[in-house]
Amino acid sequence: xxxxxxxxxxxxxxxxxxxxxxxxxxxxxxxxxxxxxxxxxxxxxxxxxxxxxxxxxxxxxxxxxxxxxxxxxxxxxxxxxxxxxxxxxxxxxxxxxxxxxxxx
Amino acid sequence: xxxxxxxxxxxxxxxxxxxxxxxxxxxxxxxxxxxxxxxxxxxxxxxxxxxxxxxxxxxxxxxxxxxxxxxxxxxxxxxxxxxxxxxxxxxxxxxxxxxxxxxxxxxxxxxxxxxxxxxxxxxxxxxxxxxxxxxxxxxx
Numbered sequence: 001x002x003x004x005x006x007x008x009x010x011x012x013x014x015x016x017x018x019x020x021x022x023x024x025x026x027x028x029x030x031x032x033x034x035x036x037x038x039x040x041x042x043x044x045x046x047x048x049x050x051x052x053x054x055x056x057x058x059x060x061x062x063x064x065x066x067x068x069x070x071x072x073x074x075x076x077x078x079x080x081x082x083x084x085x086x087x088x089x090x091x092x093x094x095x096x097x098x099x100x101x102x103x104x
Numbered sequence: 105x106x107x108x109x110x111x112x113x114x115x116x117x118x119x120x121x122x123x124x125x126x127x128x129x130x131x132x133x134x135x136x137x138x139x140x141x142x143x144x145x146x147x148x149x150x151x152x153x154x155x156x157x158x159x160x161x162x163x164x165x166x167x168x169x170x171x172x173x174x175x176x177x178x179x180x181x182x183x184x185x186x187x188x189x190x191x192x193x194x195x196x197x198x199x200x201x202x203x204x205x206x207x208x209x210x211x212x213x214x215x216x217x218x219x220x221x222x223x224x225x226x227x228x229x230x231x232x233x234x235x236x237x238x239x240x241x242x243x244x
Contacts (some may be wrong), residue, residue, distance in 0.1 A: 004141070005118070005119055007117045014131075014145055021122075022125070064150070066173075
């Protein structure tokens, strides 16, 4: 169970910082930094720079992403921004515009 | 574990700010909100707000349906439903709600604004309300 959940009906405009997991199903504008997993669910809108341990995107994300471990862009996701992580997957059906930096 | 999940429980509309989380900014929406961590900024919810023990909110304006506070709150609360301060709560600000309850062990400093009609024997004649509303009950 995620420690911080932003439900579908909720909008946060500002900065979210946590040492634990975050699940976004609603709207977040600003900045998101987590130390653990970040999940952006289908139907969620995130307009923010995101840092986290690992990131799963199934919703819409505009902003730059940095993950300590990995980033998975799932089918149906829409991502505009640069992605930096050691492991990155982009699923068939994911929309992506930006640069990928796997630190090679 | 940092392994992220694909699906998770995000019980519908609501939101939860975990104990390790800090939010600086505005939070608004239709759902309920549970604050276990720290929030700095205005809250405007159509659902219920719960500030759990250990949670803290610093805000100019808090608007919600019902408000339950077990943690720390600094700011004015305007609730369409009841406001309840449970034991351990520390609240500084003005409270407005359909009803306000302060439990034993809660600390509060501020004003209460709770709209209700006084019973007739205390001078709150419901026939000509308005004039009698809010009159002190000390009249004999």
